[in-house]
Amino acid sequence: MTVAIRVVPCLDVDAGRVVKGVNFENLRDAGDPVELARRYDAESADEVTFLDVSASTDGRATTLEIVSRTAEQVFVPLTVGGGVRSAEDVDALLRAGADKVGVNTAAIARPELIAEIAARFGSQVLVLSVDARRTREGVTTPSGFEVTTHGGRRGTGLDALEWVRRAEELGVGEVLLNSIDADGTTSGFDLEMIARVRSEVSVPLIASGGAGTVEHFVDAARAGADALLAASVFHFGALSVGEVKAALREADFPVR
Amino acid sequence: MSTHRVVVLDYGSGNVRSAVRALERVGAAVELTADPEAALAADGLVVPGVGAFASVMEGLRSVGAPRLIDLRLAGGRPVLGICVGLQVMFTRGEEHGAPAEGLDQWEGVVERLDAPVVPHMGWSTVEPPENSALFAGIERERFYFVHSYAARSAPDFVDVTWSQHGPTRFVAAAENGPLRATQFHPEKSGDAGAELLRNWLGTL
Numbered sequence: 001m002t003v004a005i006r007v008v009p010c011l012d013v014d015a016g017r018v019v020k021g022v023n024f025e026n027l028r029d030a031g032d033p034v035e036l037a038r039r040y041d042a043e044s045a046d047e048v049t050f051l052d053v054s055a056s057t058d059g060r061a062t063t064l065e066i067v068s069r070t071a072e073q074v075f076v077p078l079t080v081g082g083g084v085r086s087a088e089d090v091d092a093l094l095r096a097g098a099d100k101v102g103v104n105t106a107a108i109a110r111p112e113l114i115a116e117i118a119a120r121f122g123s124q125v126l127v128l129s130v131d132a133r134r135t136r137e138g139v140t141t142p143s144g145f146e147v148t149t150h151g152g153r154r155g156t157g158l159d160a161l162e163w164v165r166r167a168e169e170l171g172v173g174e175v176l177l178n179s180i181d182a183d184g185t186t187s188g189f190d191l192e193m194i195a196r197v198r199s200e201v202s203v204p205l206i207a208s209g210g211a212g213t214v215e216h217f218v219d220a221a222r223a224g225a226d227a228l229l230a231a232s233v234f235h236f237g238a239l240s241v242g243e244v245k246a247a248l249r250e251a252d253f254p255v256r
Numbered sequence: 257m258s259t260h261r262v263v264v265l266d267y268g269s270g271n272v273r274s275a276v277r278a279l280e281r282v283g284a285a286v287e288l289t290a291d292p293e294a295a296l297a298a299d300g301l302v303v304p305g306v307g308a309f310a311s312v313m314e315g316l317r318s319v320g321a322p323r324l325i326d327l328r329l330a331g332g333r334p335v336l337g338i339c340v341g342l343q344v345m346f347t348r349g350e351e352h353g354a355p356a357e358g359l360d361q362w363e364g365v366v367e368r369l370d371a372p373v374v375p376h377m378g379w380s381t382v383e384p385p386e387n388s389a390l391f392a393g394i395e396r397e398r399f400y401f402v403h404s405y406a407a408r409s410a411p412d413f414v415d416v417t418w419s420q421h422g423p424t425r426f427v428a429a430a431e432n433g434p435l436r437a438t439q440f441h442p443e444k445s446g447d448a449g450a451e452l453l454r455n456w457l458g459t460l
Contacts, residue, residue: 003421004379004398041446046379072277077400077444094271099402099444122307124375124402173375173402204377226373256379256398 004254006046006227007217007244008079008206009234011036013050015059016066018235034069040234041074043241046256048074049176049229051102052082064096071097081129081176087116094125102176104129105149108156108163111170118171127206128172132160132193133180145193152180160193161200168201175205176229182210186233189220198224214239214247221253259285260460263298265324266290267315272304275338278443282454290319299460301328303437305340309349309366309405310356312340322359329361329435334460337437339403342430345437346407361435362414364407364427371422375404380440382428384417390429390436390455391417397448399428399440406439 012019017031037048048070052063060083067080080093081102090101107113107128117126135146137155145160164175177197179190189210198205207225211217217228233239245255262284264275272288279286279302287294295301303321305312316322328335337345344358349366358366369376379398384391401419406426410416419428419439429438436456442449 002380003376003401006378044446071271071274075274075278075281075444075446075449077402077441095273097271097273099271099274123404124306124377173404174377202373204373204375226378 002254003226004046004256005221005225005248006206007241007248007255008047008049008227008229009040009045009241010049010051010208010229010231012053012231013063013066013082014053015056016062019053033066034073036235037070037074037078040241041076044245044256045076045241047077047079047227049079049081049102052080054083064092067093067096067098079127081127086113087120090117090121090125094121100125100127100174102127102129103172104131107167108147108149108158111166114167114170114172118173123171123173123203126172127174127176128164128167129176129178130160130164131178131180143196145196148180152183161196164197164201168203172203174203175201177205177207179209183208184232185210186212188212188216189223189225189228191219191223194220194223194225212238214244217244218247218251218253221248221251259283260299260457261297262286262300262302262457262460263295264288264302264304265295265316265319265321267319267321271306275302275304275443278450279453279457282450282457284453284457290321292320292324295324296327296333300334300336300456301325303335303337303341303344305338305342305344307340309340309343309351309358310354313344313356313358316344316359325359325361329433332434334434334436334456336456337435338443339439339441342427342437342439343405343407345430345435346410349405351405362407362430362432363411364409366405366407368405369403369421369426370424373422375402376406376421377402379445380419380421380428382417382419382440384429385415388415388417388429388431389459390431390438390452392455394448394451394455397445397451399438399442399445399448399452401428401440403439
């Protein structure tokens with residue numbers, strides 16, 4: 001009767017196209033986020049996440065249209081993050097068909113945004129996306145983990161554990177924790193960071209960054225993650241959602 | 257068999273289009289409206305609900321839904337509540353320490369889940385009763401939940417499908433003649449959710 005560990009493919013979308021590499025066989029148009037989302041749905045992904053990395057307003061408008069088209073065809077939850085700056089942005093995404101919306105940089109600049117969104121739409125729609133790394137270059141934080149912005153290129157000096165705790169108080173319903181140190185390495189999730197954040201908050205925790213093998217997903221679940229997010233290992237076909245779930249099941253974690 | 261006409265009640269609640277699409281996917285003719293005549297005339301009425309209990313009740317009252325639902329049930333006409341649309345069928349909700357009155361179709365209180373991780377977010381199994389119309393053929397499937405509050409009991413005359421989060425057992429679905437409701441989101445529960453909606457259409 002325990003809730004299943006969720007396996008969540010993530011698609012980076014820029015002006016309506018999937019960026020970062022995608023290398024599926026038998027896919028007519030590998031850069032089409034709608035088609036990829038359908039494919040992951042068919043592979044029993046428990047949710048699908050879009051990260052809007054568009055730099056322009058036009059690009060963001062296109063993302064709304066992509067969300068709308070995806071929601072027409074995908075019958076598992078859809079989370080959309082990237083560039084969300086206001087309650088109006090959240091409203092537009094929910095109306096387009098998103099089930100959950102991620103906030104990141106704008107909430108760091110103005111934490112009250114979290115409370116505003118939670119009050120208007122409920123905590124269940126709101127995911128705090130955190131890009132965190134181990135402190136470096138003379139920076140110290142109480143936990144040794146620091147929140148970054150700009151895809152990990154800029155440190156904020158903000159303690160990652162204090163930030164997620166504050167965000168929970170303000171009303172986020174879930175935390176998406178991305179390890180900047182592990183991201184792209186395919187050498188495994190940052191298990192210490194997952195465990196530390198898990199013990200800090202009681203909202204569900206999605207772990208992201210570093211997945212390379214099925215064992216990595218199992219390790220992250222053991223460290224306390226409620227959901228496991230990955231991009232390139234799925235896009236390049238190195239692993240399928242089904243293989244990850246089989247390994248989790250083998251390790252006695254409940255999966256769908 | 258003719259196509260079932262379903263109204264999804266439109267009263268300003270979050271993402272209702274997914275409920276419309278999921279019902280269309282299983283063959284219903286769906287209208288998203290708050291028009292009382294359409295809501296009364298439809299073969300089935302879906303009451304979606306996202307957000308806080310009190311704000312959902314406010315939205316329902318603003319379109320006269322409490323009376324619409326009473327009138328349908330008095331005539332034995334099916335109603336399906338989803339998520340907070342299940343919760344408001346109970347006597348009251350206790351969100352954020354502030355009690356809010358529900359529709360009181362079923363005596364009971366909606367309270368915060370007592371579990372290490374809240375909200376309960378994700379895919380869980382359920383325990384339907386024998387001969388449940390909604391869960392026929394999908395008794396062992398998982399369904400997608402996202403909620404922090406739940407009903408922990410229901411009157412004896414209601415057929416309850418139970419689920420559990422942490423130590424808390426709660427009402428995952430309830431069936432009472434024409435009034436049925438699910439705490440989870442069938443419209444987001446993939447093929448199992450589609451099958452449940454198909455089962456519901458079969459009761460219309």
